[in-house]
Amino acid sequence: MVSISEALASAFRAYQTENLFEAEWTCQQIVQQQPDYVPALHLLGAIAYQTGRLDTAIARYQQILSVDPNHAEAHNNLAVALQDREDWRQARMHFQRALELNPNHAPTYFNFGNLLLQQKDWGGAIAQYQQAIALNPNYARAHNNLANALRQQRQLDAAIEHYHKAIALEPNNPQTYNNLGNALQEVGQFEAAIAQYQKSLTLQADNPEVYFNLGNAMGSLGQFEAAITYYHSALNLGFNRAEVHNNLGLVLRECRYLEQAVEHFQQAIALNPDNVEPYVNLGIVLYEQNDLVGAITQCRRAIALNPDHADAHLNLSFALLASGDLEQGFAEYEWRWKYKEFGIQLEKPRWDGSDLQGKTILLFAEMGLGDAIHFIRYVPLVAQRGGQILVDCRPELVRLFSEIPEVNQVIPRGTTHPPYDVYTPLFSLPHLFGHTLDTIPAQVPYLSVSNTGVQLPERDPNILNVGIVWASAMPSRELTTPDAYRRYLIHSYKSRTAPLPIFMALQSVPNIKLYSLQAGSHAADISLYGFEQNLVDLSSHIQDLADTATLISQLDLVISVDTAVAHLTGALGKPIWVVLPFACDWRWMQQREDSPWYPTMRLFRQDAAGDWAGAIAKVVDALRNWKH
CATH class of the missing domain: 3.40.50 (Rossmann fold)
Structure with missing residues (x-):
């Protein structure tokens, strides 16, 4: 006859060798003989929990407590099972009782911390993990989860420190490397983050979340093609989540794979139709494809989901303005003031358009x-x-x-x-x-300049003297704008900058002399491409835009990409031809060859994205036939 203690020992041996069926059968035999035998009930509860039978596990632990209300471990294990069933109140109560009974049990503090972390009680979770670590300084999982909670409270340096401690204690846990990588990304250490993700993959090569995080880090470093590869790896491993499709769409847009970007933003919306960001991003790409109706539709859908989403309102404003709806477009653009960092907020009141007499x-x-x-x-x-x-x-x-x-x-x-x-x-x-297209104040010139003493060198009155600008200016680092709008400005800079050799096709026009009004770093393109003999560099004559205006007044025509010189020439009432990208700034609208803002302006548009050569060919043809 086998004793109960021997049967229990046999059950434990089977449990330790993962022979759960035998362990459970043996324990059931024990409780048939002795229904309130706590050690067997406890093992039955553990087996039920491990095999996903929460109700059975909870019933076993409750049975233990009916026999022994002061069984600390049963309170702890019951709380863990109740937590999995999302019975937060009861779980919290049993964790607290377990700690009253055994205040020196580190795993209970750890488990209680997990409950609080799940409930987004970051401070409470931190306190529990810290207590677990105080009792057991080598508790690797407690260091890791403490770091997770610290990250949520933006205590990133402390989080990184505890991730490192967890790794030192448990160097073969791939998730900790992944978590550390995420924290490093959040402090802008993208290269270091990538190194941690790669360590995680050496331990677990098929974790799609790590590939997703690698894609994010690569995108932040501007390594967009690499980011695309990692996002596809995450999707191929089954990480078919809205955020993966959304972020993949963003980097596809950076690489100008606009059709593919549209597909992934649509996938993101299909997977999570309540998330605003993919609608906004889809609207941006549709705008860049000159689909203003689509862009407006997506921005309005985003606003329907979140009426206070400033990005959605700003992008809606651009699409409305480009479509010619100035009144509503400028109203939407006022949403930029929802960003604290946009422009400037001064102490005095904003003007409301009222009378200013005496002010x-x-x-x-x-x-x-x-x-x-x-x-x-x-x-x-x-x-x-x-x-x-x-x-x-x-x-x-x-x-x-x-x-x-x-x-x-x-x-x-x-x-x-x-x-x-x-x-x-x-x-x-x-x-x-409250101006509309019909009421724009378009009288020119509205700027003039006294002669600053700057003279146009080598001017020949018998030929056509043309100033050119082929590159926009990179947004100033001092320009205070939201990150989303700054990215828009950088995109705009890239799309509005043409290669100088393509622009120099203008020299094929007979009886023409070309002058460079180009300022900034791109003025060096003249020597870089060897055009010193074909293009008069005026950059050394220009100290400010008053000097530029004086030089423009001595030219017959200015041909420019969309930049400040184009506006200045138009404001001076001088002939200005603007060469535009396929998806241009809102103020030039679509299809028009003229501008309602500047009567002396003529617009030349690309027929396809990046087709500067085609646009300049149109300018060359127009120059050959221009009567000035």
Whole structure:
């Protein structure tokens, strides 16, 4: 006759060798003889939990507690099972009772921390993990989960420290390397993060989440093709989640694989139709494909899901403006002020368009140089409301804007403002005045400049003297904008910059002399491509945009990509031909060859994305037939 103690020992041996069927059968035999035998009930509860039978496990632990209400381990194990059933209140109660009975049991603190972590009680979870580690400093999983909670509270340096401790204690756990990689990404250490992900893959090569995280890190480093490969690996391993498709769509867009990007944003929406981001991203790509109707539709869907989503409103504004709906488009653009970091927020009240008699208004040129030149046209309309006008702008514009009769003072950006009563950004003036395509203030010239003493060298009055600009300016690092909008500006810079050798096809036109008005780093393209003999470099003559204006006044025509020089030439009332990318800035709209903003402007568009040669060929043909 086998004793109960011998039968229990046999059951434990079977359990330890993972022969769960035999272990469970033996324990059942024991409880048939002695129904309240706690060790057998406890082992039956553990086996039931391991095999996914939560209700059975819970019943076993409850049976133990009916026999022995002070069984600390039963309280702990019952709490774990209740947690899996999402019975948070009861689970918390049993963890607390287990710790009352045995306050020195590190695993119970660890398990309680897991419950609190699941409930997003980050501070409570941190306290429990810290107690577990105080009792057992070598508790690797507690260090890892403590780091997870610290990450949620943005205590990233401390999280990274505990991930390293967990790895030192348990160097073969692939998940900890993955977690450390995520924390390193969050502090911007992308190369270090990639190294941790690769260590994780050496231990577990088929974890799709790690491939997804690698894709994110590679994308942050601008290694977009590598990111695409990793995202596809995650999908191929079954990680078919909305965030993978969304992030893959983002890097496909960076590589200009726009059709594929559309497909993955649509996949992301299908998998999670309540997530706003893929709608916004899809709208952006449709805009870049000149599908304004589609872009507007997607942005409105995003806004329907989240009426306060500033990115959705901003991208809707661009699509509406490009479609010619200026009134609604400029209204939507006011959502930029939902970003604390967008432009500037001054202490004085924003102007609401009311009478300014006896007041001083500060007009703030919030965006790029071209934007400031574009909307400084509104100064005479502001002056009609009375009051004194101050203009805050970048130093390159100070002399130019000082020539505007209605402006009382121009303040260089970053210097102290004189006293004023109200302010408004220049970009908000079209909204305040409620202008439509039919009421745009398009009288030119609205800028002029006294001769700054800069003379156009080698000018021949008997031939066509043409100024050219082939490259946009990279957005200034000092320009304070949200990250999403800065990415938009960088995309815009790339799409608006043409190779100089393609632009130099203009020299094939008879009786033409080309002058470079190009400023910034791209002025060096002249020597880089060896065009010193074919193109007069004016960059050394230009200190600011007043000098540029003086030189433009001596030219017959300016041909430029979409940049500040194009706006300046149009504002001066001089002939300006603008060469546009396939999906251009909102202000040039679609299909038009003219601009409602600048009467002397002519637009030349690419027929396909990146087709600068085709667009310049149109310009060359027009030059051959131009009567000036």
